Amino acid sequence: MPLTVTHLKKYYPVHQKEPGISGSLKSFFRREYRDVKAVDDISFAIDTGEIVGFLGPNGAGKTTTLKMLSGLLYPTGGSARVLGFTPNERKPEYLRQMTLVMGQKQQLNWDLPALETFLVNQAIYEISDEQYKRTLDELTELLDLAPLLKKQVRKLSLGERMKCELAAALLHRPQVLFLDEPTIGLDVTMQTKIRQFIAEYNRRYRATIILTSHYMADVTALCKRVIVIDHGKLMYDGSLDELAARIAPHKLVRVELATNVEGSRLDSYGKVMKIQEQSVELLVPRSKTSEITARILAELPIVDVTIQDPPIEDVIARVFEQAALTHNATAAHADD
Amino acid sequence: MRKYLKLLGIFWRFSILRELEYRVNFLTNAFMSVFWLFWGVISATIFFAHRDTVGGWTFEQVLVVLGLYTLFTGVMEAFFRPNITQMIEHVRNGTFDFVLVKPVDSQFYASFHSLTMWRLVDILAGAALIAYALRAMGLTPTGGQLLAFGLLLLVALILIYCIWLAMMTMSFWFVKIDNFAELFYAFYETGRFPISVYSGLLRALLTFVIPVAFITTFPAAALMGLLEPTELLIGIVLALALLALTNRLWRFAVRSYASASS
Numbered sequence: 391m392p393l394t395v396t397h398l399k400k401y402y403p404v405h406q407k408e409p410g411i412s413g414s415l416k417s418f419f420r421r422e423y424r425d426v427k428a429v430d431d432i433s434f435a436i437d438t439g440e441i442v443g444f445l446g447p448n449g450a451g452k453t454t455t456l457k458m459l460s461g462l463l464y465p466t467g468g469s470a471r472v473l474g475f476t477p478n479e480r481k482p483e484y485l486r487q488m489t490l491v492m493g494q495k496q497q498l499n500w501d502l503p504a505l506e507t508f509l510v511n512q513a514i515y516e517i518s519d520e521q522y523k524r525t526l527d528e529l530t531e532l533l534d535l536a537p538l539l540k541k542q543v544r545k546l547s548l549g550e551r552m553k554c555e556l557a558a559a560l561l562h563r564p565q566v567l568f569l570d571e572p573t574i575g576l577d578v579t580m581q582t583k584i585r586q587f588i589a590e591y592n593r594r595y596r597a598t599i600i601l602t603s604h605y606m607a608d609v610t611a612l613c614k615r616v617i618v619i620d621h622g623k624l625m626y627d628g629s630l631d632e633l634a635a636r637i638a639p640h641k642l643v644r645v646e647l648a649t650n651v652e653g654s655r656l657d658s659y660g661k662v663m664k665i666q667e668q669s670v671e672l673l674v675p676r677s678k679t680s681e682i683t684a685r686i687l688a689e690l691p692i693v694d695v696t697i698q699d700p701p702i703e704d705v706i707a708r709v710f711e712q713a714a715l716t717h718n719a720t721a722a723h724a725d726d
Numbered sequence: 727m728r729k730y731l732k733l734l735g736i737f738w739r740f741s742i743l744r745e746l747e748y749r750v751n752f753l754t755n756a757f758m759s760v761f762w763l764f765w766g767v768i769s770a771t772i773f774f775a776h777r778d779t780v781g782g783w784t785f786e787q788v789l790v791v792l793g794l795y796t797l798f799t800g801v802m803e804a805f806f807r808p809n810i811t812q813m814i815e816h817v818r819n820g821t822f823d824f825v826l827v828k829p830v831d832s833q834f835y836a837s838f839h840s841l842t843m844w845r846l847v848d849i850l851a852g853a854a855l856i857a858y859a860l861r862a863m864g865l866t867p868t869g870g871q872l873l874a875f876g877l878l879l880l881v882a883l884i885l886i887y888c889i890w891l892a893m894m895t896m897s898f899w900f901v902k903i904d905n906f907a908e909l910f911y912a913f914y915e916t917g918r919f920p921i922s923v924y925s926g927l928l929r930a931l932l933t934f935v936i937p938v939a940f941i942t943t944f945p946a947a948a949l950m951g952l953l954e955p956t957e958l959l960i961g962i963v964l965a966l967a968l969l970a971l972t973n974r975l976w977r978f979a980v981r982s983y984a985s986a987s988s
Contacts, residue, residue: 457823460823460827461826461827462823462826462827464981480826482829483829485827485828485829486829488827489827490823490824490827492823495819495820495821495823495824496821497821497824499740499744501744501747502740502743502744502747506740506743509736509740510733510736510737510740511828513729513732513733513736514733514828514829514830515828515829516729542747
């Protein structure tokens, strides 16, 4: 596998400060440190051309993992191998093949047009003029960059800036992409565009991509496989569908009725989630979905029936709820 | 090597373009450079109002020192100050990550990424003052003196670079290091006058710990044939040692750097 992570750990010493001036004074003279386990023993492997979504609440350890994979942080324990390299050695041969995009930080110079930063990157990555032109043309076409390249970056909108950031990060045609919240703060149309671009880049160059995002739509649109981490621990690694099946063993059946039906009659099919006039939502056990739908069709005055997975947001929220429960349980246990 | 020369060209082009965005800066600051040069000369004349020598140096000889002081102020302001400012921003915003994930020597990038073009005026002004003082004394340096002067200019450049690099390295741990720069300038101010003006502990401090003497006094002495050969030798050894030491410090700092806001 081109990307393998085994028992990776990162503990940060974080200094503790009591609130208020006296606390600040105390910590000025004597700092107390405590280890925070940002990443705590996670292992996974990713194949060439895969797009994997990294999910987890804030502070789960997603960014820390990406930083270790891109060689910015030294692991406290365990190891990471990417394309046959150990990232934290930061070998130029490795750095030339990977890229890191951080939605919250920008590499483009604020005062100059993006094109200027591109030229710096061309020199740093030693891209030949011919290849530079070819890649830039492709990126310009895919991202609609033409009207943006010669404007000063500070005059671009957030979404336009993100497009240019992506282009700056991809000029050297990296094989491995670490995208940390690439769509953060963007409006829905721009999110969709960025998403389509990532999918297209993946298809054209068979690039391996790890993506973190707060927007579930990014993940459902791009990633067949997700890795869920919370409190630095790996909670799930597998397909998005399976995650839904495992965490939410129910399907949502939406029924449009021709006439009003009493709530009590509906109870026999499944848990009634919502009744609004003649449209009803029922939560039905996954394994009995077809059997129950058949009964509904036979027994009720039906206009329309749709069967859906519950929204992925809810599924993920439940993963974290469960994670929090286990976490608290372990914590409570440790206190004894 | 070729890659880095090319990069240097691109970085400087980049900086110049950026400065041209704010054009008014150029004129005001060129004016300030010339103003400070004259101010330095006037304060030197005040020192010499009631005596012929200061620390054994004549007025014209002190002007050579002052010229070097101005020249290296220009070097620091043009080449090093903007980089340290950027470094602080990089570390504070966590954007130094973008430098570290690129196949480029991080010390090179951090050290030479920016240039404040208009401070090159100080370098020209300093050189002009040196030339003027030499003419006033009717001195033409010999080939050997010029060679020693050239070597000591190089030593001075390296020493200044090392001091700024060390300060820049500190930003990994302390983030806001503007005060270090101010502290260094306080010591550098002493370089307006030859080191022989100072005595005892301060003199040793300014020669070996914060080697201001090697930046202004010794190159001036070399140009006027007043240099002891040992001083040249010590300078070269000191420069090479500091270069190796600060490079190690930088590597160590990068290793222990945990970027802000994870």
